[in-house]
Structure formats: C-alpha cells, structure tokens
Amino acid sequence: MRKGELTRHTILERSAAIASRMGLSGVTIGQLAEDLELSKSGLFAHFQSKQALQLQTLQFAGQLFIDRVIRPALKAHRGEPRVRALFERWLEWAQASTLEGGCLFVAAASELDDRDGPVRDELVRQQKAWLELIANVAKGGVAEGDFHAGMDAEQFAYDLHGVMLAYHHARRLLRDKSAGQRARRAFLALLHVARATPLSRAARKARAS
C-alpha cells in the first residue's frame, strides 16, 4: 500500500470502530482527527463530507465482512458444511474481536431505518446481498442432498439472521453469558428442520461410500 492508501485504511479502521459503538452518526471528522492526531484539513482532503466518510466507512466494514466471514466460509465444502462455516464465522464477527462495539451493521440498521439517502441505500444493498448469499449457500445444501428439496432457502436466511440479531442483543445489551450457547442451539434447530430425512441422508452416505 502507498502512504496515502495506508492513511486512508487507518482512518477507516478507526472510523468503523467508532461506528460500531456510536453508530455512523457518531463518526465525525473532528472526532477522528482527535483520535488519530491528524489535522482536520488533512481528513477533509480524504473525505469531502461527513456523508462521504460514513459511506466509505460502511463500504470498508462491508469489505472486512467479506474478508473475515464470507471468503473463509466459502472455502468449506458446499452443502451443510458451508452453512455451518458461515454461521461460525458470523458468530465470531459478532463477538467483536475486530470491532469494539460489536457488529456495525446491527447498529447501522436501527440507526438508518427511518432515514433516506445514499448511506441507507448502501446498507440496504449490503444487507440484501448478504441475505441472498445465505439463501444461496442453503440452496447448495439442497443440491448436495443435505437439505430436503422443499426447504425455503429465503426463509432460512431470514431465520438465521434472527438468530444472530437475538445473539447480538443477548450478548451486548443483556450481557448474557449463555448467548453463544443459545445461538448455537437455535442454529442447530434450524439445521434440523432443513435436513433431509435421516433415511435419505443414510442413502446418500451409502451412495458416497
């Protein structure tokens, strides 16, 4: 990375961390300048407006999510293994090892749902793409014979999203120590419903061996 890109990366990393705690509206050029000991005018050179800064922070977080969650999960074998990998990576992401305030997208969703404009539009685009990806990975489970043919993959994505939102709530607001266990149980129940009958699974395994 060249120096300019490196600076930009550092700024957006800090900005995403602030947004995970305070929401995107908590990200200001003044706050960033103070945190990073950079001049306000230097920051303005990178981001012409508060809106541009928010938009790029969201895009930066989106790229981080792709790198930490999606890309590694897609390396797992298609079918149930990939669905499981997606869930585990997502759970790790929500545990906020990267972003101090937990999932930035959860914070942004309730912050932006009553507003209009390009930042909201970008968030909606990202969230729809993510739900679509979950549904496609679930369809891979049908193609592999792990899940039954009648399973509703879009519903599975909706349900899994709910599990993660409840996890976020239990862990971050209620500070419930069993949050992770609850999320895993809920996920296993979803898998259980999605699965092909034991008989057809056994048949498939016999076929494969």
Next chain:
Amino acid sequence: MRKGELTRHTILERSAAIASRMGLSGVTIGQLAEDLELSKSGLFAHFQSKQALQLQTLQFAGQLFIDRVIRPALKAHRGEPRVRALFERWLEWAQASTLEGGCLFVAAASELDDRDGPVRDELVRQQKAWLELIANVAKGGVAEGDFHAGMDAEQFAYDLHGVMLAYHHARRLLRDKSAGQRARRAFLALLHVARATPLSRAARKARAS
C-alpha cells in the same frame, strides 16, 4: 387525569415517538419544546434533566407495551392460545401503529448497548422481564399439555425474540413486503418444534372431550 398529568402524558407520548425514530439520544428538551409549542422552562419543570426525560420516556413506552401487548394477550387461554396472542400483539406493536418509528426498544437496544447508566439499566430490566414473561407463557403451554415437557422455554423466548428482530429489520430497513409472512412462518416453525407429539395431543383432546 389532572392538567399537569395530562401535559406530562402528552410530552412523553411525543418523546416516545421521537425516540422510536431517532433513538433516545434524539430526544431533547429543545426539540420537544418546539414540537409541542411549550416553553423550555416549562419542560424543565417536568423533567429536571435530559437523563430523567430519557428514563421516563422508556418507562412510558414500557407501560404502553404492557397495555397494548401484554395485558390483552394474557386474556387468551393459557397454553398455545396465549403464546399465539402474545406473538400477534407483538407483531402489531412492531408494525408501528402507535410509534411512528417502529419499536422503540429495538432502537434503544443498539443505541445503549455500549453505554452505562440508569437509562441502560432500565432498558435491561424491561427486556429481561419481557423475555421472562415469554418463557413463562411458554411454560404454561407445557402445563396445558400443548407443548412437550422437554421444551426449553428460555430458548423459545430467545428464538421468538430473534424472529421479531428479523421482522423489524426486514420491514423497516429492507422495506420487504413479505416481512410479516416470514415472521409468521418462523413463528409457526417454533410452535411446531415446541408442540407435544401428535399422538399425545390427540390423547389429550380425547381426554378433554
């Protein structure tokens, strides 16, 4: 209600509506004074501080939730009918017929999860009480023989909460027209898993007739 109480009620109603859109931090005495055409000093007489105003707004919303969701649902017959009534009332609440910005508690949860203080404490108290109430209503389903004895009522509460959070996200952020249908399907799947076996249900019905 006396005049003072009436004014207080009107103020908190407005304040809760603002908080449902902008979060509790969006509620300011200045904004309220402007919206309600009241003097700032008059508002200060009701609420000595911004924190007191936020706390009372949250308590006001909590009471509204009890009146609109909990109290009517508890009139339904104990067991599955009461669980269904709870879900339907909750869904109505989230449809924001009362609060223009949707569920105030969803907004407050992601707003307050990284902060400390009495407003957060009150929200945590409310949310825990609500999850406990759902679990208790689910246990009523076990007592009535509608749900199987081994069902995990706390997990049921966690799962149902996830369904509602996903609904809120789908409806308000994604403006997904099928949000209500998705929530209903997810709820029916939870009921299906919780239910006693068809055999024991049939036995119970035979007993009852």
